[in-house]
Amino acid sequence: MGDWATDFDIFDPEYVQHPFAIWDELRQVCPVAQSARWGGSYLLTTHADVLSTAHDVDRFSSSSVLVVPVPFTYDEHGNRSRPVINADPPEHGPERRLMLPFFTRLAAERYREPTREMCRRLLLQFVDDETVDVAQDYARQIPTRVIADILGLDPERGEEFTEWVRGALELGLMDSEILRRSREAVESFLDREIERRREEPGDDLISFLLTAEIHGQSMPLHVLRSTLSLMLVAGIDTTWSAIGAALWHLARHSQDRRRLVAEPELIPVAVEEFLRAYSPVTMARVARADATVGTTHVEAGARILLNFPAANRDPAVFDRPDEVIVDRGVNPHIAFGTGIHRCLGANLARMEMQVAIEEFLGAIPEFELSDPAAVAWTGGQVRGPRHVPVRILERPGRP
Template identity: 30%
Template sequence: MVQAALSPAAPKPAHVADDLVYDFDVHADPGLLADPHARLLDLLKTAPPVFWTPRNGGGWIVLSHAANYEASRNTEVFSSEFMPPAQMKAMLAALPPGAPHIPTPVPITLDPPEHTKYRQPLQKVFSPKTIANLRESIRELAGALIDGVKADGGCEFMSAIAEPLPVQVFLKMLGLPLDRQAEYREIVSEHMKAIDGDRVGSMKRLQRIAAAMRDTLLERKANPQDDIISMLWALEIDGQPTTLADMENYGVLLFIAGLDTVMNGMGLAMRGLALDQELQAKLRAEPKLINEAAEEMLRRYTFTVPVRIIKQEAEIHGATMKPGDIVKLFLPAADLDAREFPQPDKYELGRENNVHIAFGVGPHRCLGSHLARVELQVLYEEMLARLPAFRLDPANPPIFHGGHVIGIERMHLLWDA
């Protein structure tokens, strides 16, 4: 098990009741790093459904499905605007001439109605029809990656398949050069690991991401091609032509989401399959069940942890929250809540009323959910079709990470070649 130093403990605010304090570090909790979803099942039994932790700068953790659902939909209280738009505009206007733009990942950092204005143009880019047209090219890449390791009798799944598959798909969609894949992944990984509390550092990392994309952004404006960047240049935002600042804002969001999030879902799903030989056999015999199987795997191993800031005093599940409080929406715990999903620890193919919130709910529901679903479904299909029964390597157990996207750092699979 990975050992990591806990972050310093922050003082408890006066409005936080003593019985709602629970010591939990989202990056370094030992149980989370040993087996994240097992730890969350334990938290749901031992911690309040909404609690305050002194770690990671101090803030609220929302565990229950009901509280996560309520908070995700109430953007007036649970805001995504860590810096109000007017303040951000004033700060940008005050920059000296020639200073680099500070990108903000829109629309995820906005609340309605501003959020709607910037999200709407992206809907077409990530529509089910657009994504469906990518299925066969995703399948071709997945097949090539799997065939590349098949004869070896095993692989380190994250680096061999889970990372290159969604990353290459997304780089191609965006129109970014594939030969810079390693550089791009390093930038995103650094950003995700250091995202808590370091506002100045975060801005610098976002500038680094924008700088890594800028040549391609400008080239596509002059020479449009069949990719997302070219499509975005052709859009209007609130009736106005897209600017380079708009493109950098969109770009950093898509860059982070496309180059990090889905690979974690893939790792967790394949671990789930590797641990369930009976399920593997059933899906090989009845591949038409794979889409349904992927949905239950999304519920069982949900992986994203959105962050909000309180804008108005509110009470949720007995917890009084004040303006400025930070809230982490633990969707992976919400989808393991026994009050919503009977026997939540059990992977149940054919589970009734499987209304999971792996992709969030409300205005900020994940724009890339259609793409993620197709990638996961195709991965299941190709892994099961091209490989014999695969299992975890007992000599090299998986290494997990916590944070804003829970996932696997390394996972070794074995099969009989």
């Protein structure tokens, strides 16, 4: 790769595998990088620029939040398929408020014990194994089943859900045919689920949104379908990546792992630090008119990448930003975004991460990477480890 400041590539293997040094360099020389790749965009690397741009809904639109421009899709009536994450004010507020009851801290607690039981069942599946891929066999399985429960879907279809996730947020961003097939599969599946709820309503989110109203009107079908698609796809990939990154870290840092085993009450604090240090998500905004970000001029229509992971390693905000400090006291990270589009599922993701780590360390307190070279990360919209093979060194009562 040449000059990251003028020709960055979010899919470049070096960027995916080793982004931290790149962001450090860019903060010093830019700090807003530019690139003509993947449709052209600007990459923000400081906490201040990311924060101000995310909050400035008057100058920067959420109409297109993917890091690569992809064609909009439309229903048979010509309505653009658009989830709430792509809505700007004034449409955004009422649509988001409809779903808030399902994602409050109290609502997330409803799933804590079912998630704990699920983690224990997953751990039993490799109770006799010497090695396990904690990203594939553990981290990936957890959000798939939780989001299926919230939407009232069959959790046994998790493999299909994962394939759609990769098609929408990973492989499909570089291959339009994969993206098209994934979109069609998700929409067709959700159309069937929506019709089933019309006939047999339940207590899930799909049933709720079918009967909910905005200003006395039902949520339009194209918005409903797109919002449910977002919940299914984004709800799986981001949490899968976050849990996988945390376990990857613990496999490499025995002092942190052993401290959390000895002090499990510290795990919620450590989760916040893992979120800061290994934030998975980068989002985009579109400049409504010519604007200035920091000291950089951007033209109307330009795509601005809100690099939350880089913002969370900004030394202007975080002490020793490149160190993972599991008992970090002051931690104003923005791993879940910031502003009106802050992640709706933040409470749910925190709970899943806490339980996943608690249960894993309780069952397998000693483990290490079995093959560091086999660890594989994905990048682009969501950065996270897809394969983390570990060697199990100890189980309680079975050294």
